Amino acid sequence: MEILSDRQKLILNLVIHEFTRTAQPVGSKTLVEKFHLDVSSATVRNELATLTEMGFLEQRHTSGGRVPTEKGFRYFVRVLMQTQELPESSRRMIEHQFYQMQQDQGVDDWMKLAASILATQSGAASLVSAPLPIRTELRHLALIKVSGKQVLIILVMAGGQFQQRFVTTEMRIDQNELTMLSNEINTRFANKTAQQIRQEALITSPASEGLEFFLNHVMNIMYESDNMKTGEVYTDGISNVLAEPEFAESEDARRALKILEEKPTLQSFLSRAIMDQKIGGIQILIGGEGMLTNLYNCSLVLARYGIPESVSGTIGVFGPMRMPYSRTIPTVRFMAGLLSDMVSDSIGNTTFRN
Amino acid sequence: MEILSDRQKLILNLVIHEFTRTAQPVGSKTLVEKFHLDVSSATVRNELATLTEMGFLEQRHTSGGRVPTEKGFRYFVRVLMQTQELPESSRRMIEHQFYQMQQDQGVDDWMKLAASILATQSGAASLVSAPLPIRTELRHLALIKVSGKQVLIILVMAGGQFQQRFVTTEMRIDQNELTMLSNEINTRFANKTAQQIRQEALITSPASEGLEFFLNHVMNIMYESDNMKTGEVYTDGISNVLAEPEFAESEDARRALKILEEKPTLQSFLSRAIMDQKIGGIQILIGGEGMLTNLYNCSLVLARYGIPESVSGTIGVFGPMRMPYSRTIPTVRFMAGLLSDMVSDSIGNTTFRN
DNA sequence: AGTTAGCACTCTAAGTCGAAGAGTGCTAAC
DNA sequence: GTTAGCACTCTTCGACTTAGAGTGCTAACT
Numbered sequence: 001m002e003i004l005s006d007r008q009k010l011i012l013n014l015v016i017h018e019f020t021r022t023a024q025p026v027g028s029k030t031l032v033e034k035f036h037l038d039v040s041s042a043t044v045r046n047e048l049a050t051l052t053e054m055g056f057l058e059q060r061h062t063s064g065g066r067v068p069t070e071k072g073f074r075y076f077v078r079v080l081m082q083t084q085e086l087p088e089s090s091r092r093m094i095e096h097q098f099y100q101m102q103q104d105q106g107v108d109d110w111m112k113l114a115a116s117i118l119a120t121q122s123g124a125a126s127l128v129s130a131p132l133p134i135r136t137e138l139r140h141l142a143l144i145k146v147s148g149k150q151v152l153i154i155l156v157m158a159g160g161q162f163q164q165r166f167v168t169t170e171m172r173i174d175q176n177e178l179t180m181l182s183n184e185i186n187t188r189f190a191n192k193t194a195q196q197i198r199q200e201a202l203i204t205s206p207a208s209e210g211l212e213f214f215l216n217h218v219m220n221i222m223y224e225s226d227n228m229k230t231g232e233v234y235t236d237g238i239s240n241v242l243a244e245p246e247f248a249e250s251e252d253a254r255r256a257l258k259i260l261e262e263k264p265t266l267q268s269f270l271s272r273a274i275m276d277q278k279i280g281g282i283q284i285l286i287g288g289e290g291m292l293t294n295l296y297n298c299s300l301v302l303a304r305y306g307i308p309e310s311v312s313g314t315i316g317v318f319g320p321m322r323m324p325y326s327r328t329i330p331t332v333r334f335m336a337g338l339l340s341d342m343v344s345d346s347i348g349n350t351t352f353r354n
Numbered sequence: 355m356e357i358l359s360d361r362q363k364l365i366l367n368l369v370i371h372e373f374t375r376t377a378q379p380v381g382s383k384t385l386v387e388k389f390h391l392d393v394s395s396a397t398v399r400n401e402l403a404t405l406t407e408m409g410f411l412e413q414r415h416t417s418g419g420r421v422p423t424e425k426g427f428r429y430f431v432r433v434l435m436q437t438q439e440l441p442e443s444s445r446r447m448i449e450h451q452f453y454q455m456q457q458d459q460g461v462d463d464w465m466k467l468a469a470s471i472l473a474t475q476s477g478a479a480s481l482v483s484a485p486l487p488i489r490t491e492l493r494h495l496a497l498i499k500v501s502g503k504q505v506l507i508i509l510v511m512a513g514g515q516f517q518q519r520f521v522t523t524e525m526r527i528d529q530n531e532l533t534m535l536s537n538e539i540n541t542r543f544a545n546k547t548a549q550q551i552r553q554e555a556l557i558t559s560p561a562s563e564g565l566e567f568f569l570n571h572v573m574n575i576m577y578e579s580d581n582m583k584t585g586e587v588y589t590d591g592i593s594n595v596l597a598e599p600e601f602a603e604s605e606d607a608r609r610a611l612k613i614l615e616e617k618p619t620l621q622s623f624l625s626r627a628i629m630d631q632k633i634g635g636i637q638i639l640i641g642g643e644g645m646l647t648n649l650y651n652c653s654l655v656l657a658r659y660g661i662p663e664s665v666s667g668t669i670g671v672f673g674p675m676r677m678p679y680s681r682t683i684p685t686v687r688f689m690a691g692l693l694s695d696m697v698s699d700s701i702g703n704t705t706f707r708n
Numbered sequence: 709a710g711t712t713a714g715c716a717c718t719c720t721a722a723g724t725c726g727a728a729g730a731g732t733g734c735t736a737a738c
Numbered sequence: 739g740t741t742a743g744c745a746c747t748c749t750t751c752g753a754c755t756t757a758g759a760g761t762g763c764t765a766a767c768t
Binding site for chain 2: 139140142144145146152154156162164175179183186236237238239242243247248249250253254257258261
Binding site: 379381383395399400402403415416417419 | 759760761762
């Protein structure tokens with residue numbers, strides 16, 4: 001890693017500051033005038049030249065000002081930026097919005113609200129993925145007859161997620177029978193993972209046909225849940241991003257929007273990106289970092305929330321590369337904290353029970 | 355209503371046809387040349403002038419060609435357009451995509467798939483709202499203990515929708531008790547509306563504390579469900595719309611996008627717009643028709659799907675006013691039919707049971 | 709009376725030109 | 739190492755021009 005002189009750091013900082021504000025290339029003269037530097041523009045010019053040579057800045061046109069490169073932004077985020085705490089007033093405002101929701105809401109209502117708050121607070125697009133159990137354990141099974149041969153399976157996992165699935169049985173079956181089956185499965189297999197259930201089922205006496213049928217479905221659902229690292233993704237504030245000058249060309253705008261619209265791609269991308277982050281950890285992807293070429297010119301600030309060893313989801317902000325990181329990062333971190341609390345409050349206490 | 359001569363109809367038709375294709379104002383000369391009219395451009399010019407005077411066309415610039423007005427498009431859709439059947443090949447393709455989904459999927463998975471198919475088929479943005487029961491009847495209640503005092507209520511309605519809600523009880527309560535309570539409620543109140551439940555509950559002996567607690571929650575959920583005319587709205591293909599030339603200015607694009615992003619507004623708008631349509635009926639909103647001013651320059655083609663007297667939802671396409679209605683309308687109609695079938699197949703047979 | 713040819717006119721889109729302004733690199737002096 | 743100065747480049751913007759498309763009107767034709 002190159003070592004920058006203090007003055008180079010200062011100048012890089014100022015360039016990024018100014019560019020973040022105006023979205024315009026910034027030149028030596030502007031820099032000196034705006035920030036009352038006690039060196040001349042020529043000196044700044046020299047420094048700009050070396051910073052450009054080192055790859056922190058770039059010159060789009062031979063004689064236009066400098067623009068920070070991806071590398072420049074990464075250096076800024078890693079070294080130069082001081083993340084101040086989120087001001088008390090903002091925190092209050094967010095908490096206020098967050099807690100005025102009725103208590104008795106489903107998980108996905110939190111997500112939507114969180115996405116909405118984060119979008120307005122950051123002035124960019126937000127993404128929130130549902131919290132999923134890190135390893136799936138059965139908490140409760142409900143079998144509900146819907147019509148002749150159709151049964152609705154509702155599976156509540158440790159952590160409070162639930163999955164639902166319609167299945168069609170071979171023959172007619174009535175609700176009493178279903179209740180008995182679900183009772184049996186619940187008493188025998190509650191708080192077990194899919195693997196554990198499979199093992200136990202093998203050991204014990206051959207099961208009844210009905211039991212086996214539903215048990216298979218239960219295990220399938222749990223396996224799927226295990227393999228799907230990221231749940232439903234909610235986005236909000238997409239129109240915020242389109243307001244940024246870098247997306248004035250509708251072609252660029254579409255490119256960015258497409259990323260947010262293709263949920264499956266987005267899901268797998270999120271899970272890959274955040275995989276090796278601890279809960280509470282922040283991951284910053286600048287210019288896509290080679291993972292999605294379409295992310296050129298965009299950045300993601302992602303945080304993982306949830307309960308360690310139990311459930312986790314992702315929350316984050318999508319915006320232009322030129323985003324006010326020092327404000328966005330604490331906001332995302334704070335929202336992640338809130339969501340973690342929310343998860344703990346409502347279901348966390350069960351975690352230490354099994 | 356003005357009466358147009360055959361030639362005027364022809365010319366209006368051609369103007370709309372051409373404008374739909376090119377998004378450019380169209381003039382007399384082009385018209386004659388492209389369509390080999392056996393009248394001269396001067397004649398066409400005269401007709402264009404009267405059509406403009408009548409308000410079917412408009413001249414953006416004194417000496418540019420004509421552009422159809424909202425009124426023009428409405429006349430076109432109502433009178434001129436012949437909606438051909440959707441070609442067999444398209445129908446096959448759509449069906450193929452639709453039925454390759456696994457059978458055992460939740461309602462919202464259908465919606466998403468339907469939205470995605472409709473978006474690609476129409477090349478515009480699509481919206482699908484979840485099918486909601488026209489009047490809510492209780493089908494099955496499940497009470498699931500999640501932690502100390504927290505209980506997950508899952509309510510399955512006639513029609514197969516379900517609502518879930520976390521509630522916190524006053525005191526600890528165990529799963530056996532919950533199962534008994536839910537059994538009682540199920541046997542006594544299945545297939546009843548919220549009103550019927552209230553009446554019956556009043557008549558019979560004062561209920562136990564627990565029963566009353568949950569029964570109240572059940573009724574609340576059902577009331578809410580009754581009052582919420584439109585369920586979750588899924589959108590897809592927003593980026594398609596941004597590709598249209600009328601949204602090249604990012605400001606226009608944002609305006610349109612915002613409509614699709616604000617789900618609550620969108621929901622109430624949809625329910626208001628489609629309210630007095632029969633199932634299978636198509637509603638076409640051109641230029642917003644004064645309901646949402648932001649819809650200037652955009653159109654909606656909406657259809658209601660579901661089962662008469664039982665469940666209904668909305669599916670539709672959002673695009674520029676200049677959309678190929680004669681292709682979009684049959685597509686939407688066909689998709690609505692498919693969704694109706696889907697709803698009937700999976701839950702419809704229960705409807706005639708109570 | 710309806711249709712057409714012809715013509716003068718208008719307006720947009722696209723290209724050219726020049727001046728202003730911002731920024732650069734380099735050199736020579738401090 | 740820093741600075742002043744200078745020549746140069748490049749973008750932006752307005753003014754101007756031209757080509758092309760389209761219009762409205764009038765007079766002639768069927």
